[in-house]
Amino acid sequence: MVLGLLCLGFFSTGCKAIVATNNRNWAPDQAKLPIGVVQGDEITIHNVRNCRYVTSDDYVVQYYDKDIRLSDIETVDYVVVPFKDSPSVAHTMLSFGLSDGQYLVSSVEIRKEANEEYSAWKGFFNQYELMYVIGDERDVINLSSNYYKSDVYLYRTVAQPEQAQALFLDVIKRANKLAADPEFYHTVTNNCTTNIVSHVNKIAPKSVPYDMRILLPGYSDEYAYSLGLLDTSVPFEQLRSQSQINHLAERYRDDENFSEYIRR
Known part of the structure; x- marks a missing residue:
C-alpha cells in the first residue's frame, strides 16, 4: 500500500514537469486546431472539421473556413453520448444553430497523437493535451452515432439567441x-463537460452549481433538465426517449439535410 502511494506520488510529481504543447505527431483528424477571428459581428472560423468516414478509423480528413455573423446564431443544443461500457460516463457537446439552418458543433476532446487511444486513467496524469473540435454535424454526430455506434441524445436548450451567441463567442475565445x-x-477537472459548465456559468453566473452529475456526465442531461435548461413540458424520461436520434442519423447519414432530419 505504502509502496503504491509512493509510486503514485512520484508519477504525479513527474507529470507536473511535463509541458503541454501543440507540436506533436497528431492523429490526422485532430491535426488542425480551430481558430476564430472576431471582428464585431463578423466571425471567420478557420479549420472547421468535415471528415467523411468509411469506418471510425478509415476516413477522409477535410477542413474548411467558414464566415458567419454572430447575430445569426439562434439556438444551442446539448448533445450527450454515453459510453457504451459505462453509461454513467458520457461525452458531451454543444451544437449551435444558425439562421440558415446550418449547425456548428463544439466538441472538447483529448488531442490524440497518431495511433493513440483514450484512457481515463492516463487522463489523470498529463498524458493528453486538450483541444476544441469545431465541426459540422455530418462529421461529429455521424461519427458518434453511425461509426462508434454510441447512443446519441440531442436536446434543444431553452437558451435565447442572445445567450446562444454569448456562449458561442466564449467557445471561440477558449478555442x-x-x-x-x-x-x-x-x-475530472478539465474535460468536455466541465468546460461546457464553465462556458454556461460565464454567461449566466452560478446557473450550473457543481453536482455529481457533472462528474458523471451520463446523467448531465437529467441535471440540465432539473435546472430548467431543457424543455420541462414533458417528463424527463419522455424527453430523453424523444431526443435519441440514432435511427434518424442512420437513415440520413449521407443526406445534405442531415441536421434538419435528425431533429424531426
Whole structure:
C-alpha cells in the first residue's frame, strides 16, 4: 500500500514537469486546431472539421473556413453520448444553430497523437493535451452515432439567441486560447463537460452549481433538465426517449439535410 502511494506520488510529481504543447505527431483528424477571428459581428472560423468516414478509423480528413455573423446564431443544443461500457460516463457537446439552418458543433476532446487511444486513467496524469473540435454535424454526430455506434441524445436548450451567441463567442475565445497556450486534459477537472459548465456559468453566473452529475456526465442531461435548461413540458424520461436520434442519423447519414432530419 505504502509502496503504491509512493509510486503514485512520484508519477504525479513527474507529470507536473511535463509541458503541454501543440507540436506533436497528431492523429490526422485532430491535426488542425480551430481558430476564430472576431471582428464585431463578423466571425471567420478557420479549420472547421468535415471528415467523411468509411469506418471510425478509415476516413477522409477535410477542413474548411467558414464566415458567419454572430447575430445569426439562434439556438444551442446539448448533445450527450454515453459510453457504451459505462453509461454513467458520457461525452458531451454543444451544437449551435444558425439562421440558415446550418449547425456548428463544439466538441472538447483529448488531442490524440497518431495511433493513440483514450484512457481515463492516463487522463489523470498529463498524458493528453486538450483541444476544441469545431465541426459540422455530418462529421461529429455521424461519427458518434453511425461509426462508434454510441447512443446519441440531442436536446434543444431553452437558451435565447442572445445567450446562444454569448456562449458561442466564449467557445471561440477558449478555442483560440488553447491554440496559443495549450493545456492538459484532466479526466475530472478539465474535460468536455466541465468546460461546457464553465462556458454556461460565464454567461449566466452560478446557473450550473457543481453536482455529481457533472462528474458523471451520463446523467448531465437529467441535471440540465432539473435546472430548467431543457424543455420541462414533458417528463424527463419522455424527453430523453424523444431526443435519441440514432435511427434518424442512420437513415440520413449521407443526406445534405442531415441536421434538419435528425431533429424531426
